[in-house]
Every structure is written in C-alpha cells, then in structure tokens.
Amino acid sequence: MNVWLDPLIESVVKCIIVLALLMATAGYLTLVERKLLARMQSRYGPNRAGPLGLLQPLADGIKLLLKEPITPRAVKIPVYLAAPAISLFVAIMAFAVVPLGPAFYLWGHQRTMAVADVNIGVLYLLAILSLGVYGIVLGSWGSSNRYSLLGGLRSSAQMISYELSLGLSLIGVVLLAGTLSPIGIVQAQNHRPLTWFFLLQPVGFALFSIGAFAETNRAPFDLAEAEQELTGGYHTEYPGMRFGLYYIAEYMNMTTLSALVATLFLGGWVGIGNGIFFDITATPWAQILGVFWFLVKAALFLFLFIWVRATLPRIRYDKLMWFGWKILLPLAVLNLLVTALYVSLS
Amino acid sequence: MAILEFARGLGVTFKNMVRPPQTIQYPEQRRRLPERTRGRHVLHRYENGLERCIGCYLCAGACPADCIYIEAAENTPDNRVSAGERYARIYEIDELRCIFCGFCEEACPTGAITLEPILDISDYSRGPLIYTKDMLLEPPRDLDSMPA
Numbered sequence: 277m278n279v280w281l282d283p284l285i286e287s288v289v290k291c292i293i294v295l296a297l298l299m300a301t302a303g304y305l306t307l308v309e310r311k312l313l314a315r316m317q318s319r320y321g322p323n324r325a326g327p328l329g330l331l332q333p334l335a336d337g338i339k340l341l342l343k344e345p346i347t348p349r350a351v352k353i354p355v356y357l358a359a360p361a362i363s364l365f366v367a368i369m370a371f372a373v374v375p376l377g378p379a380f381y382l383w384g385h386q387r388t389m390a391v392a393d394v395n396i397g398v399l400y401l402l403a404i405l406s407l408g409v410y411g412i413v414l415g416s417w418g419s420s421n422r423y424s425l426l427g428g429l430r431s432s433a434q435m436i437s438y439e440l441s442l443g444l445s446l447i448g449v450v451l452l453a454g455t456l457s458p459i460g461i462v463q464a465q466n467h468r469p470l471t472w473f474f475l476l477q478p479v480g481f482a483l484f485s486i487g488a489f490a491e492t493n494r495a496p497f498d499l500a501e502a503e504q505e506l507t508g509g510y511h512t513e514y515p516g517m518r519f520g521l522y523y524i525a526e527y528m529n530m531t532t533l534s535a536l537v538a539t540l541f542l543g544g545w546v547g548i549g550n551g552i553f554f555d556i557t558a559t560p561w562a563q564i565l566g567v568f569w570f571l572v573k574a575a576l577f578l579f580l581f582i583w584v585r586a587t588l589p590r591i592r593y594d595k596l597m598w599f600g601w602k603i604l605l606p607l608a609v610l611n612l613l614v615t616a617l618y619v620s621l622s
Numbered sequence: 623m624a625i626l627e628f629a630r631g632l633g634v635t636f637k638n639m640v641r642p643p644q645t646i647q648y649p650e651q652r653r654r655l656p657e658r659t660r661g662r663h664v665l666h667r668y669e670n671g672l673e674r675c676i677g678c679y680l681c682a683g684a685c686p687a688d689c690i691y692i693e694a695a696e697n698t699p700d701n702r703v704s705a706g707e708r709y710a711r712i713y714e715i716d717e718l719r720c721i722f723c724g725f726c727e728e729a730c731p732t733g734a735i736t737l738e739p740i741l742d743i744s745d746y747s748r749g750p751l752i753y754t755k756d757m758l759l760e761p762p763r764d765l766d767s768m769p770a
Contacts, residue, residue: 316635318644587631 280326282383290391298371303333309527309582316586343516348420351513355418360514363411367528370404373397375459377545377566386461389545389567397458398450398574401536402443405491409435411525412493412500412510419513427509430593431500434490437600438497442487445480448615449473462544465492479611483604485580488533488598491523492526495589496588499596508581528582529588531574538573545570581616660722663715664732665759668705673759674734675713676706684729689719706732713755717732717743 307322307329314321322329334470347353375390394400409432416428450456452473453464474481490497501509511522538544545566591599646653666674691746695711703709713742713767726735 312639315639315643318638318641320645320647503740583632583635586627587635 278301279384286387287391290389294371294376295368298368298531299524301531302524304339305527305531305578306336306523307332308578309585312579312582313586313595320340332431338518340517340520343517346515348513350420352405352418355414356513357518359411359418360525361411362414363408363525363529364521366404366411367525367532370401370532371528371535372460373400374532374539375462375544376570378561379459380563383569389563390459393457393459395455395457395460398456398461398540401458402439405442406435406439408491408529413521415514415522419510421513423506423508424510424512425502427502427506427512431493431510431587434493434497434499434600437597438487438490438604441483441600441604441608443490444605444612445477445483445487446540448477448480448612451612451615451619452476458539458544460547461540465543466546472541474541477541477615479607480615481537483608483611484537485539485577486604488537489581489584492529492533492581493524494530495590497596498590499593502590508603526537530578534574534577534581535570537577538570541574542577544573562599595603617620655739655741657739659692659741660724660737662717662738662740663720663726663735663753663758664738664740665674665713665755666736667762672702673704673709674732675710676704676732676734677708678706678731680729680731681726681735683715684725685703686722686723686725687719689716690714690726691716710755713758715752715753715758717751718748 290524310332311321311329322332325331325335347356372391375388377389379386379388412431413428416424416426416431419425419611423449449461453461455461455464461473493500499509500506501511503509506512511519514522546567547565573598661726667756677692679692679694682690682692691712691714692710693712694708695705697706698717720739724737727737743751
C-alpha cells in the first residue's frame with residue numbers, strides 16, 4: 277500500500293477504536309459504579325431503565341443533553357466554556373500511549389495496539405496528566421464563584437503534591453525496565469516469570485495507586501468537589517452537558533489510570549502463568565487473549581477505585597497535605613534511592 | 623496500624639457487597655404491614671350485601687380534619703341499600719385532608735368505616751384524591767356462591 281497513506285489509515289482506525297472504547301467504558305463505568313456502591317450499601321442501584329438498568333447511562337445522557345444550558349452572568353465566557361473541554365481532552369489524550377495488546381502483522385507491516393508507540397511514553401504521560409489540573413482550575417476560576425474557586429485551589433494544591441510522588445514512583449519502574457516506552461515496560465516485565473513490577477516495586481505500586489486516586493479527584497481525595505462544604509466545588513456553575521463533560525472526564529481519567537496501572541505494574545497484556553506453564557506468544561490466539569488479560573487487569577483496578585470510594589471517608593485538607601508531603605514524598609524518594617542502588621549494583 | 627484498619631474497612635464493604643440487598647422492590651414486592659395499620663378507609667357491607675353505613679353523620683362529626691362529606695337518603699322498599707332507615711347517597715373522603723386518626727372508625731355505630739393497611743394513596747393532582755363512595759365501598763359478595 278501507499279507509503280504514507282498506510283500509517284495514516286492505521287492511526288485513524290486506532291483512534292476511532294480507542295475513542296469508542298473509552299467512551300463506552302466511561303459511560304458504563306457510571307452504571308457499574310452506582311450498582312457496586314449500592315450493593316456495598318445493601319441496595320440494588322439503578323435497575324429500572326431497561327433490563328438490569330443497562331439503559332441507565334443512555335437515559336442519563338439524554339437527560340443531560342435536554343437540560344437548559346444556563347450561563348451565569350458573571351462567568352468569564354471563554355475560560356468557562358473551554359475548561360470542561362480541557363478536562364476531557366486530557367483524559368482522552370493520556371490513553372494514546374497505552375498498549376491494549378501485543379503487536380501483530382497485517383499487510384506486511386507490524387502494528388502495535390497503542391495509538392502511538394512513543395519511545396518517551398512515560399514522559400508524555402506525566403506531561404499530559406499534569407495538564408489535567410488546568411481543566412479544574414480554569415473551570416473554577418472562570419465560574420466567578422467562591423465555592424468553585426475554593427474547590428479549584430484545593431485541587432491544584434492536591435494535584436501538585438501528589439504528582440510528585442506519582443512521578444517518582446514511575447521512575448522506579450523506568451529504572452528497572454530501562455526504557456520509557458510503555459510497550460518496552462510491558463516486555464521488560466515478562467522476560468522472566470514473576471517479575472511484574474507490582475511484585476518488584478510494591479512501594480512504588482502503592483504510591484502510584486494513591487497518586488492515581490488523588491489525580492482523578494476520587495474518594496478519599498475528592499476535596500475539590502466536596503458536596504457538603506463546597507456545594508459541588510469546581511463544577512457548581514456547570515449545568516447539563518457542560519457538567520456532563522466533567523463527569524465523563526472523571527470516569528475516563530479513572531479508566532486511563534487503571535489502564536496505566538495494568539500496563540506499568542500488572543504486566544500489561546501478558547496473562548497469569550505465561551512463561552511458566554506455557555508460552556502464549558507462540559499461538560495465534562495471543563492477540564485476543566492479550567487484550568482480554570489487559571482488560572481484566574484494568575477492570576480489577578477500576579473495581580478498586582469504586583471499592584475504596586465505598587469504604588473511606590474524605591480526608592481532611594491539612595491531613596491530605598501532611599500525608600502527601602511528609603509521608604508519600606519521603607517514601608517515594610527512598611524507594612527511588614533503593615531501586616537506583618539495586619540497578620547500579622546488579 | 624492504619625493500613626490494618628483500612629483493610630478491615632475494605633473487608634466490611636466487600637462482605638456487604640456479596641450479601642443480598644435489604645431493599646424491598648416496592649411496586650412488585652410489598653412489605654407486610656401490621657394488621658391494625660391506619661391507612662386508607664374502606665366502607666363495609668353486611669353478609670347479605672347490604673351496606674353497613676346508615677348515613678348518621680357521626681363520622682363526619684367526629685372527624686377533626688373535617689374531611690368527610692355525606693349526603694343521606696331514605697331507604698325505600700324497592701331501593702333498599704343499607705340495613706337502617708337511611709343510607710349514604712354520597713360519601714366522599716378527601717384523603718389529602720385526612721390525618722388518619724381513626725376517630726371515624728371509633729364513632730361509627732355500625733362498624734361501617736374502618737382504616738385498612740392500604741398505603742398507596744397518591745396521584746398527580748388533587749381531584750382523584752377525593753375518594754367517592756364507589757371507590758371506598760368494598761365490592762358486594764357473590765351471594766350465589768355463599769352457603770345458604
């Protein structure tokens with residue numbers, strides 16, 4: 277096929293698949309979360325719209341679209357309208373470097389299952405993830421509302437504090453893998469059995485998980501949208517689908533970070549027991565099974581998101597800062613130091 | 623230590639997740655109410671199908687919320703409705719005004735009106751919540767199927 281047309285078509289097809297996958301996951305994650313939360317509180321959750329409540333996300337979407345888009349008089353229009361879009365943009369962008377499965381050959385070319393096979397993928401991820409705070413801060417500032425601004429301030433302080441330990445925990449993984457490419461990191465975890473990085477880097481895994489909760493503004497770190505004292509925080513002034521964008525962005529962020537955990541710590545697309553009992557990469561089922569294992573691992577971490585939300589109350593603001601700076605950061609530095617020593621000595 | 627407590631908390635939520643929910647799925651499943659629950663009113667009949675209500679206005683007089691409206695009429699030999707001299711030609715209860723105190727039940731000399739464990743009294747407007755006699759009256763029993 278044409279030399280430049282072929283990669284173009286490949287990229288477009290991958291983009292469409294990943295976008296559709298993300299949208300569907302984010303939509304149905306809202307239903308799964310409501311159902312699981314309900315069960316953890318001895319309730320049923322949504323079960324009226326369609327069989328088992330499966331049409332609930334559609335009904336929610338239609339409701340949000342039909343709502344009147346009220347624009348408060350004092351808002352700073354360009355900032356106010358751009359902010360939710362930035363949130364969503366960041367949530368989608370981060371997924372671009374996540375490989376869904378092993379590479380395969382089609383029409384004489386090797387195709388990776390990530391939208392972009394970037395050799396500095398982890399760096400790209402850190403850059404994109406730290407952009408995420410702009411969506412919230414700009415939205416809260418553009419709303420010209422005190423509660424919103426308080427939410428935005430909390431969120432910016434929180435994200436900056438927790439991103440430090442998040443980034444440092446990733447460097448441990450990068451040191452062990454010797455590469456910044458997510459595909460390379462998955463391969464590095466599967467050279468030998470039992471070398472998935474959550475086993476080799478338990479502290480790093482814990483730090484990254486905690487950072488992921490803070491990064492997505494999820495309980496117990498959901499201070500930016502504390503309903504009780506901030507009446508919704510940064511999205512107080514957003515009606516209908518504008519709020520919907522923030523909502524979808526939150527769930528997409530959860531999905532993206534779960535996919536990242538699966539890739540960077542849980543061995544990516546390689547299944548349990550592979551390399552010990554059998555070698556899956558040798559069979560033609562490798563691609564399908566690979567995607568399956570990847571989705572299972574990401575789903576496990578998504579379950580953890582919901583499980584923790586049902587369990588933990590919100591952390592007090594000063595404790596949040598104390599925890600971030602005085603516990604997580606020293607731990608992250610220590611973890612990095614030990615890992616660096618180990619890598620340089622071996 | 624904090625981590626142990628965290629794990630214990632996760633255990634509690636997980637245990638609750640695998641247990642069946644407590645919710646009663648209302649329109650399909652209903653809670654069994656105590657026999658003497660004071661819910662919606664029901665007007666009763668005697669065994670032979672005649673109405674118990676004799677149109678004496680005692681319930682309307684006893685009602686603190688003034689929600690019972692009655693117009694009585696004479697029983698005639700060819701139109702015998704109740705067992706007494708008179709019967710209630712119109713019997714209306716405004717269920718929105720009713721405070722479900724049960725005084726009407728106590729005031730009734732013939733046991734014609736009782737409060738039953740019926741709680742699904744709701745509508746989209748006020749009109750349908752003024753219950754008329756045909757809505758309150760229990761259906762006549764099938765006299766043919768009864769033992770003589």
